[in-house]
Amino acid sequence: DAKTTQPTSMDCAEGRAANLPCNHSTISGNEYVYWYRQIHSQGPQYIIHGLKNNETNEMASLIITEDRKSSTLILPHATLRDTAVYYCIVRPMDSNYQLIWGAGTKLIIKP
Amino acid sequence: GAVVSQHPSWVICKSGTSVKIECRSLDFQATTMFWYRQFPKQSLMLMATSNEGSKATYEQGVEKDKFLINHASLTLSTLTVTSAHPEDSSFYICSAPPGGFQSYTFGSGTRLTVV
Numbered sequence: 001d002a003k004t005t006q007p008t009s010m011d012c013a014e015g016r017a018a019n020l021p022c023n024h025s026t027i028s029g030n031e032y033v034y035w036y037r038q039i040h041s042q043g044p045q046y047i048i049h050g051l052k053n054n055e056t057n058e059m060a061s062l063i064i065t066e067d068r069k070s071s072t073l074i075l076p077h078a079t080l081r082d083t084a085v086y087y088c089i090v091r092p093m094d095s096n097y098q099l100i101w102g103a104g105t106k107l108i109i110k111p
Numbered sequence: 112g113a114v115v116s117q118h119p120s121w122v123i124c125k126s127g128t129s130v131k132i133e134c135r136s137l138d139f140q141a142t143t144m145f146w147y148r149q150f151p152k153q154s155l156m157l158m159a160t161s162n163e164g165s166k167a168t169y170e171q172g173v174e175k176d177k178f179l180i181n182h183a184s185l186t187l188s189t190l191t192v193t194s195a196h197p198e199d200s201s202f203y204i205c206s207a208p209p210g211g212f213q214s215y216t217f218g219s220g221t222r223l224t225v226v
Contacts, residue, residue: 034215041220042219043117043206043219044155044204044206044217045217046214046215049213098157098160098208099145099206099215100157101154101155101156102154104154
């Protein structure tokens with residue numbers, strides 16, 4: 001079973017920030033939080049990951065709570081091309097560990 | 112960054128025939144490759160894990176004689192769907208674990224339709 005829970009779907013207006021929550025209350029100290037997205041009929045795309053600290057890259061920001069039991073992915077200025085299913089995944093530091101995929105959040109960006 | 116090239120992107124085949132899907136790591140060596148299957152509006156389900164030079168490990172419920180996986184080199188892993196049936200129609204995706212790249216690399220996926 002997936003170790004994360006996410007809302008089934010969310011809407012966001014184009015140009016606004018999209019905030020996608022994820023609960024991972026059973027996360028272990030050696031597990032990272034990863035975010036991927038999947039645009040229709042394509043392979044998943046890596047977005048960002050983090051362990052304890054907040055992270056930012058050219059695509060998004062990741063905010064992890066101090067107790068690490070939840071996190072939020074922030075797309076600062078959503079565009080129509082950001083419409084996709086977003087997956088929050090936790091995995092151990094073992095680099096060859098398989099990813100366990102939950103249902104994800106279907107994010108729809110509206111004009 | 113690491114790139115996994117997956118071919119074909121889509122394929123239509125007749126029932127009873129076999130289809131081979133290839134995944135190549137273009138600029139790195141992939142000792143392990145994960146193979147996923149995704150049905151419409153569902154999440155990715157791991158089918159099997161291939162390891163270079165050894166037998167693949169299949170998830171429970173996945174028929175190893177039907178889904179043949181070969182990982183003959185550090186840059187090529189293949190999935191062959193044998194005697195395909197309409198219920199095998201799905202989206203198949205390969206993925207290499209991060210190694211030194213920190214993020215898993217995914218192929219672009221193969222849409223298989225069996226008619």
